[in-house]
Amino acid sequence: MSAQVVTPLFDNAYDEGWIASLPKVCLHDHLDGSLRPQTVIELAAEVGHELPYTDQARLERWFSEAADSRSLARYLQTFEHTVGVMRTAEALERVAREYVVDAAADGIIHGEVRWAPEQHLSEGLDLDAAIHAVERGIVAGESDAADRGHIISIRQIVCAMRQNDCSLEVARAAVRNRSSGVVGFDLAGPELGFSAELHREALDYCARHFLQVTLHAGEADGVESIRQALHEGRAARLGHGVRIVEDLTRRQSHAALADNVARLPHSHDVSLVPATSLYSMGEVAAWVRDRRIPLEICPCSNLQTDAAPRVSDIGATARTGNSSTGWAREYREHPVELLRSLGFAVTINPDNRLMSRTSMTREFLKLAHEFGYEREDFLSVTLIAAESAFLPLDERNDLVDRVLAGYSTSPEVGS
Numbered sequence: 001m002s003a004q005v006v007t008p009l010f011d012n013a014y015d016e017g018w019i020a021s022l023p024k025v026c027l028h029d030h031l032d033g034s035l036r037p038q039t040v041i042e043l044a045a046e047v048g049h050e051l052p053y054t055d056q057a058r059l060e061r062w063f064s065e066a067a068d069s070r071s072l073a074r075y076l077q078t079f080e081h082t083v084g085v086m087r088t089a090e091a092l093e094r095v096a097r098e099y100v101v102d103a104a105a106d107g108i109i110h111g112e113v114r115w116a117p118e119q120h121l122s123e124g125l126d127l128d129a130a131i132h133a134v135e136r137g138i139v140a141g142e143s144d145a146a147d148r149g150h151i152i153s154i155r156q157i158v159c160a161m162r163q164n165d166c167s168l169e170v171a172r173a174a175v176r177n178r179s180s181g182v183v184g185f186d187l188a189g190p191e192l193g194f195s196a197e198l199h200r201e202a203l204d205y206c207a208r209h210f211l212q213v214t215l216h217a218g219e220a221d222g223v224e225s226i227r228q229a230l231h232e233g234r235a236a237r238l239g240h241g242v243r244i245v246e247d248l249t250r251r252q253s254h255a256a257l258a259d260n261v262a263r264l265p266h267s268h269d270v271s272l273v274p275a276t277s278l279y280s281m282g283e284v285a286a287w288v289r290d291r292r293i294p295l296e297i298c299p300c301s302n303l304q305t306d307a308a309p310r311v312s313d314i315g316a317t318a319r320t321g322n323s324s325t326g327w328a329r330e331y332r333e334h335p336v337e338l339l340r341s342l343g344f345a346v347t348i349n350p351d352n353r354l355m356s357r358t359s360m361t362r363e364f365l366k367l368a369h370e371f372g373y374e375r376e377d378f379l380s381v382t383l384i385a386a387e388s389a390f391l392p393l394d395e396r397n398d399l400v401d402r403v404l405a406g407y408s409t410s411p412e413v414g415s
């Protein structure tokens, strides 16, 4: 990214089409957060599940408003309705199939979709049957996309819920279903109060069987949760991880910082100042940065759930227990670009397309508008994601080649 360019570059539908066409790699997206509203309505009618609205547009708005309310209770309510209609093999298969088709339309060429099968067993499915149903849907969706000329691979990351006590059982199911497209294990659900340490047996099991692990950490809890994800989980990636910024300390005073920013031509953004000169890192941040442990950053989602410290407040207080830090409420306040400029391995992800009313394309558009991202920035975050995929090395290399080939044939914006 050119350091001086912060003006919006992408203003019209043509540009959105260009961004949508770029090959993308999506590492953090929830199956039960990405349903089509019409599918929720139809599946609810089939199983007799009561929804707040049965009009598609109104229901779609209800999902995003509830997710936007900054009330965890309302946010979790939204998942009651999606999980509530995904309790049969047929429903799981349909949702997974549509997920893949929608991902292909978003330009995704490889994605790793996560979900917690333990939440879908009340109608008689067991863990294996649920995983197999999703896999059938994924394979059908990949075939649908291929018929339309879009080659896409989607793999499953199986989550255990932090507040439940069946994580070892779930980890065993994940390991034994590798041949059904499972490539990783995650802990989802309430991070605060349910530490990774509580799931040590499951995490040890994954480690013993060399199943890749990415853990939600540094979203609803801070640096200690990230430390646990690394120690207990041996996490190869961090789900969100955005609160790693709470392990940064600003080297300069507010006044010196403002003076430095003011002297930069056309710049009003702290993140454009050579960041490594402004912040020192604690041991957790340094480890994550220096080891290039990928951060699965989900900006739109973070703004809804108060998960991202506001960039202008970062490092102003003590390294840990940063309770006085304000939360980013606008996209431009999100520390995504600060993390990149500090050298963290940042990937961009939607998290929950339905609740956050987002997509990879929309996140890229926002990055272009708010941070001046250009072609090489999109390419850079996409290559990091491709290299961080839970795939064998030869498949990752193929993925990198496909990304590079896609960018080499994609027309320049505006041309």
Ligand SMILES: [Zn+2]
Residues within 6 Å of the ligand: 028, 030, 216, 239, 351
């Ligand atoms: Zn997530």
